[in-house]
Amino acid sequence: MQELDWDILLQSIKERRVVPIIGRDFFRVRDGEATVHIDRYIARQLGDYFRIQDPPDDLQQLALSILQGRDITSTKLHRGIKVVLDTVASKLEIDESLCQLAGITDFDVYVSTTFAPLIEQALSAARRGTPVKPVALNFDPYVQAISDFQPDDENSLSPIVWYVFGRVQAARAFAVTEEEMLEWLVHLHIPQRAPRNILKKLNESHLLFLGCSYPDWLARFFIRTLSGERFLERGDRSEVVDSTLQSERSLLLFLQQHGTKLVELGDPQTFVSELYRRWSSRREVAARRSDVHRPYRRDMPQDAVFLSFAGEDRVQVLEIARELTDRKFDVWLDEWQLEPGAEIDPTIRMNINSCAFFLPVLSSRALSNPEGYYYAEWKIALSRHAKHATGERFVMPVVLDEVETNHAHIPHEFKSVLWCRWSVPSEREQLIRALTDGLRRRRARRDAR
Secondary structure (H helix, E strand, O other): EEOHHHHHHHHHOOOOEEEEEEEOOHHHHHHHHOEEEEHHHHHHHHHHOOOOOOOOOHHHHHHHHHHOOOOOOOHHHHHHHHHHHHHHHHOEOOOOOHHHHOOOOOOOOOEEEOOOOOHHHHHHOOOOOOOOOEEEEEEEOOOOOOOOOOOOOOOOOOOOOEOOOEOOOOOOEEOOOHHHHHHHHHHHHOOOOHHHHHHHHOOEEEEEOOOOOOOHHHHHHHHHHHOOHHHHOOOOOOEOHHHHHOOHHHHHHHHOOOEEEEOOOOOHHHHHHHHHHHHHHHHHHHHHHHHHHHHOOOOOOOOOOOEOOOHHHHHHHHHHHHHHHHOOOOEEOOOOOOOOOOOOOHHHHHHHHOOOOOOOOOOEHHHOOOOHHHHHHHHHHHHHOOOOOOOOOOOOOOOOOOOOOOOOOOHHHHHHOOOOOOOOHHHHHHHHHHHHHHHHHHHHHHHHH
């Protein structure tokens, strides 16, 4: 088994060619003072629900004992699990390692092997300051509709969570026992039932297995199904596995003998903590070196777009700047972040008064600070905005996350112009068109002089 090359892994993640496959052993929640696997937690609650004395703490064993020894159908079992999860959902405290995994924004697809929506909760918590929300896709062989994503739809920027064994939402919509998991995987091999775009994404990616402890036979079928091709035909693809999967020695031997390159991780929680640390560090360095700041010149290019933002939103603003730069706009943003209350730089004042467009970036983080220096930039921009002819757009607010339009820190002039929610592709394209049309008119007026 190969040792982990962090540089290769981080570069592959940056290129969005890695998909985490999150196993049941990785999902942990707080139970009082202890941290327990989600299956054990559910088993304990399910035993109380069905009034079973001394229930086994293994959910598989408990489910089989309930089905075989009691007058309880599979539908009643699944309904009981749903009731249990609905009851405790608001009390679940998710393990930090799952939140760290969710915070790596270069992951655009997550595969969950548990039916509990924990990764969705972790994504919502870890990316609270971002404008996107997770999209949950549930594979269910008992319904006709295929739950798949469309790469060019409105939610294409949102992280996708695919519940390969179903998600708790209705009776029999998810697999509990190994026999049910087998049925789910069999149905994935039926072309009319399979979510093609998800499987295509997995087929083209390196798979990062975290906490996937399954019997040898099930693990082989599982990996073969997700990879989409024979083991011997996988070329230079490699799978990254943690100590949970490594415990199945016969499985590892089989994979290695049949052309699969395996990279060892060790303990999954420790690995994710280190991965998050390295990914965050590299992302910060990249932000500082970004060539979007090429006009680190104090002067501003003619017809430039001025981005006004809070320092806490810097990473997301750099992504906006990259997009605008790729669309052939000159972008200027403040490289020299001012301290709250400091006198605004004369050059910044001059650039606001000469730029083609002023884009104030609104976010909950920016508005939570009543003394941000960007408020001074907004006042200068609005003073100039008041001099523009009716219909000419100069100030175009860009919104990063959930922002109340009536927030006290938002100038009333902003409320009278069209906002762009950057996470919505159609609104982003509308902004690009407005900038393009405004720039064309600006240049036409200049040429007519």
